[in-house]
Amino acid sequence: xxxxxxxxxxxxxxxxxxxxxxxxxxxxxxxxxxxxxxxxxxxxxxxxxxxxxxxxxxxxxxxxxxxxxxxxxxxxxxxxxxxxxxxxxxxxxxxxxxxxxxxx
Amino acid sequence: xxxxxxxxxxxxxxxxxxxxxxxxxxxxxxxxxxxxxxxxxxxxxxxxxxxxxxxxxxxxxxxxxxxxxxxxxxxxxxxxxxxxxxxxxxxxxxxxxxxxxxxxxxxxxxxxxxxxxxxxxxxxxxxxxxxxxxxxxxxxxxxxxxxxxxxxxxxxxxxxxxxxxxxxxxxxxxxxxxxxxxxxxxxxxxxxxxxxxxxxxxxxxxxxxxxxxxxxxxxxxxxxxxxxxxxxxxxxxxxxxxxxxxxxxxxx
Ligand SMILES: Cc1cc2nc3c(=O)[nH]c(=O)nc-3n(C[C@H](O)[C@H](O)[C@H](O)COP(=O)(O)OP(=O)(O)OC[C@H]3O[C@@H](n4cnc5c(N)ncnc54)[C@H](O)[C@@H]3O)c2cc1C
Ligand SMILES: [Zn+2]
Numbered sequence: 001x002x003x004x005x006x007x008x009x010x011x012x013x014x015x016x017x018x019x020x021x022x023x024x025x026x027x028x029x030x031x032x033x034x035x036x037x038x039x040x041x042x043x044x045x046x047x048x049x050x051x052x053x054x055x056x057x058x059x060x061x062x063x064x065x066x067x068x069x070x071x072x073x074x075x076x077x078x079x080x081x082x083x084x085x086x087x088x089x090x091x092x093x094x095x096x097x098x099x100x101x102x103x104x
Numbered sequence: 105x106x107x108x109x110x111x112x113x114x115x116x117x118x119x120x121x122x123x124x125x126x127x128x129x130x131x132x133x134x135x136x137x138x139x140x141x142x143x144x145x146x147x148x149x150x151x152x153x154x155x156x157x158x159x160x161x162x163x164x165x166x167x168x169x170x171x172x173x174x175x176x177x178x179x180x181x182x183x184x185x186x187x188x189x190x191x192x193x194x195x196x197x198x199x200x201x202x203x204x205x206x207x208x209x210x211x212x213x214x215x216x217x218x219x220x221x222x223x224x225x226x227x228x229x230x231x232x233x234x235x236x237x238x239x240x241x242x243x244x245x246x247x248x249x250x251x252x253x254x255x256x257x258x259x260x261x262x263x264x265x266x267x268x269x270x271x272x273x274x275x276x277x278x279x280x281x282x283x284x285x286x287x288x289x290x291x292x293x294x295x296x297x298x299x300x301x302x303x304x305x306x307x308x309x310x311x312x313x314x315x316x317x318x319x320x321x322x323x324x325x326x327x328x329x330x331x332x333x334x335x336x337x338x339x340x341x342x343x344x345x346x347x348x349x350x351x352x353x354x355x356x
Binding site: 023055 | 109144146202203207208209321322325342343345346347348
């Protein structure tokens with residue numbers, strides 16, 4: 001979830017009113033990983049925060065989906081779907097930890 | 105659980121008005137998979153020309169209700185999918201869905217409590233699934249719900265919430281706040297959820313309630329920040345932001 005140090009301000013930008021949680025794009029993530037990953041963990045390259053994937057900030061209005069770190073708002077993952085393929089840009093994560101239990 | 109989250113064709117078997125702007129839809133599914141309270145489905149509409157619109161809707165019904173799910177949808181003026189569901193869908197129609205999805209915003213009785221639920225408008229939906237689940241299995245986990253609506257006639261599930269409290273042996277408490285207008289002799293809160301209100305509702309639950317906050321993004325954002333500032337551990341505060349929409353006006 002959002003932590004205080006982010007200094008959220010209601011008027012800061014329209015973007016914040018539009019964001020949802022990583023949990024909201026669980027369906028798309030399932031298409032990529034073929035498993036439930038929202039209870040898995042992602043470590044942010046930029047600040048080292050380890051966050052549940054469901055708790056990342058998700059921006060779904062742009063073409064594709066952008067997932068940001070709930071602490072520093074760095075882009076953790078970017079997902080773009082075309083008719084032929086799904087592109088996953090995961091430059092913002094040092095690692096993902098996905099539970100075996102959520103498979104199958 | 106199904107290995108692939110396939111799209112399936114659900115049939116609308118009942119439509120029930122909840123408030124002037126909110127309806128519940130019962131969907132029977134050819135491939136029903138038991139959901140956990142708090143999970144959602146994706147709904148996909150396809151126009152004759154192939155254009156598709158997809159939205160998420162939380163499951164309102166409890167997992168103990170088998171073979172079907174209930175979705176509760178608020179009609180948003182100019183909303184693409186919610187207006188279709190309200191104005192076009194009738195009993196017997198079919199609609200494409202996939203789910204249940206999202207293991208993050210989930211409460212099951214074995215996770216215990218105490219439980220703190222905070223909802224704005226249609227944000228009550230996944231929390232209602234938790235309350236219905238709690239009642240269905242006879243859980244006595246101490247639970248407090250703080251629910252913000254505009255006016256008394258906008259309170260979704262109003263009768264059922266009263267009944268759940270009445271039938272519970274004192275472990276479930278519900279606090280309403282009405283932000284726009286209050287009926288005469290209203291004894292609940294009469295303002296937007298603020299830190300003072302949260303402090304009052306949270307205090308008896310001790311320092312570490314399992315917390316679920318759901319509703320329009322700005323409401324969730326403000327509630328979550330306030331909860332952390334009054335001392336709750338961010339790791340125990342789960343959020344489900346519905347986007348710019350929902351039952352509470354933006355700004356003002
Ligand atoms: C995980 C999850 C669960 C959800 N569960 C529920 C639920 O149980 N019940 C429920 O009613 N809803 C739920 N929602 C919200 C739902 O998914 C839809 O967002 C909602 O129904 C609106 O969809 P729409 O197509 O009708 O409106 P849209 O066409 O998406 O428009 C929504 C409204 O926002 C305005 N809007 C759109 N884009 C912008 C913009 N860029 N800037 C400003 N305003 C904009 C529109 O004018 C309109 O009034 C959930 C959302 C999530 C993420
Ligand atoms: Zn970060």
